[in-house]
Amino acid sequence: MEISQLDLLVFCAASLLVGAFLGAVYDLCAVMPMLGGRIFLKDLRERLSGITLPIIKKEIKTRFVNNNISDFTVGFSIFIHDLIFMIFSGIVTAMLVYRFNDGKWRYYVLIFEIIGFCFYRITARKFFLYFVEVFRFFLKCIVLYFESFFILPIKTVFFKIYNIYKKKKLIRTVNKYSKKKKKEIIRSAHYSGCFNTKQ
Numbered sequence: 001m002e003i004s005q006l007d008l009l010v011f012c013a014a015s016l017l018v019g020a021f022l023g024a025v026y027d028l029c030a031v032m033p034m035l036g037g038r039i040f041l042k043d044l045r046e047r048l049s050g051i052t053l054p055i056i057k058k059e060i061k062t063r064f065v066n067n068n069i070s071d072f073t074v075g076f077s078i079f080i081h082d083l084i085f086m087i088f089s090g091i092v093t094a095m096l097v098y099r100f101n102d103g104k105w106r107y108y109v110l111i112f113e114i115i116g117f118c119f120y121r122i123t124a125r126k127f128f129l130y131f132v133e134v135f136r137f138f139l140k141c142i143v144l145y146f147e148s149f150f151i152l153p154i155k156t157v158f159f160k161i162y163n164i165y166k167k168k169k170l171i172r173t174v175n176k177y178s179k180k181k182k183k184e185i186i187r188s189a190h191y192s193g194c195f196n197t198k199q
Contacts, residue, residue, distance in 0.1 A: 011100045015109050018096050019116025022089050024128055029081055031132060044130060048137045056148040060140055 051060045093113065097103055118127075 007100070011095065011106070012108065013113050014096060014100055015112035016027065016116035016119070018092060019113035019118075020124065021116075022085075022092065023117045023120035023125065025088070026085055027125060027129060028132060029085065031129070041064075044133050048133065049055035053141060053144060056145060060137065060142050 049060055052058070053060065093109065097105060097109060101109075
């Protein structure tokens with residue numbers, strides 16, 4: 001089946017966009033802490049880290065490198081990440097080919113995807129990573145405010161109720177034990193003749 005010039009142009013543009021999209025997906029996964037914390041905008045994260053939030057007076061803390069993960073684990077995680085990314089890229093490319101060219105492979109699809117990937121890395125990558133860092137910062141702020149205004153009061157009330165229940169249970173246990181002890185003392189006093197109820 002012959003492809004028209006317009007369809008070819010759309011196909012190539014879609015391949016460029018898919019390549020840029022795959023570059024963004026790769027960077028988005030690469031900033032995960034499980035991959036060893038590969039950070040591209042360290043200066044921005046340093047500026048955002050240490051900011052004290054108003055009202056709750058809590059400080060944003062960010063780890064730059066996950067030191068709790070061994071080098072082997074980091075390397076294995078990166079290998080798995082790259083393998084999954086390649087499989088994902090293949091699936092996306094296959095969907096692109098089926099959508100725009102009825103499943104018929106064209107060699108220039110891969111070429112334009114690589115061009116789109118490289119174009120993203122040269123131009124939009126820094127802005128995208130900047131957005132990711134700012135988004136992570138605001139997400140942490142939302143989580144801290146949610147914990148301070150909702151989770152912490154609920155935990156405080158729960159532990160107060162639990163402590164009151166525990167204290168009452170302890171008092172009942174002590175009272176029962178005291179009554180039982182008192183009866184034993186009175187019974188032993190009767191048997192020994194030290195306690196006379198007729199007087």
